[in-house]
Amino acid sequence: MLQQTQVKTVVDYWNRWIRSLPDIRSVAKANPTRIHKLWEGLGYYTRARNLQRAAQVILHDYGGRFPTEYGQVLALPGIGRYTAGAICSIAFNQPTPILDGNVIRVLSRLFGISGDPRKRRTNSKLWKLAEELVQQAARVRNHRPPCSHLNQALMELGALVCTPKKPQCDRCPVAKFCVALKQNRVGSLPTVSARKTTSSIHQVALVAEIRGKLLVRKRPAGVVNAHLWEFPNVQLGESSARNGAAKRQANGDRNNADSLRQSAARAFRMKSSDLSPLTSIKHSITRYRIHLSVFRTAHAPPKSAATAAGRWLTRTQLAKLPFTAAHGKVLAQFFNP
């Protein structure tokens, strides 16, 4: 849950999860829809699916007990080098290294390492350094548990003191060893490469309601937000954020409610007089900035790619399903305008 997500966001999710699925067996046996519902809003849903697959492997291959060997932990679905290192060092005090964004920043500054940490050469150098440090820690005799504490200390230092902006070097416990501080390079380390260009996407969605039932569909496997639910929607266009002309076009469309309604009507093969605007939502997925214009209708749309495999469900049924973040907001606004 904590990957790419802050602790304060996770606390409520964690409490809900542990109340519903308190052990490995219950996670392994849970209905996948329940897993998605408990994860709804946290994003990166592959993590939730992998968590369940890992629980199933632990149940079948290890009798329900979490493995303690690094190789076995690394082989579990969804667990990479960083997570395996964190589990083995923090839970079992093994000398396994960790390297996340916070640790990269601390090590780059502390040891004055330049070069893009995402590039193989610098990344390997940082992993090697993290490994040497945790192995040194394992030799410390009068501190228990040394590997666990070293790795947690590195993460906490990066999260609370050696922050990306305005690091608090004056209260840093390792300031006297810090190469970046000595060489006045704190602001330039770690080296960050140029961000990927963002793209703007404009989508239209349809909330069709007939006799208290709404038309929704489940996203297929293998796409972003796979297996989550949403209203039928269609992409109108995509433009690079650097492409001024395309952006102006998108903005122009946005400002022109009538032309937008006509575009939506064409996309869903309906009459524009059958559609009325419900809401519009802006959200981001990876490098995409998505503008979602939502229309409501009291007519059933004809069959199309957007409505294929759609299901008409009641409000009670909808409440049990996991929705994508944006379409969850649409649902909430529909029932609580």
Ligand code: SF4
């Ligand atoms: S002295 Fe400053 S730059 Fe160096 S590790 Fe501490 S907080 Fe980071």
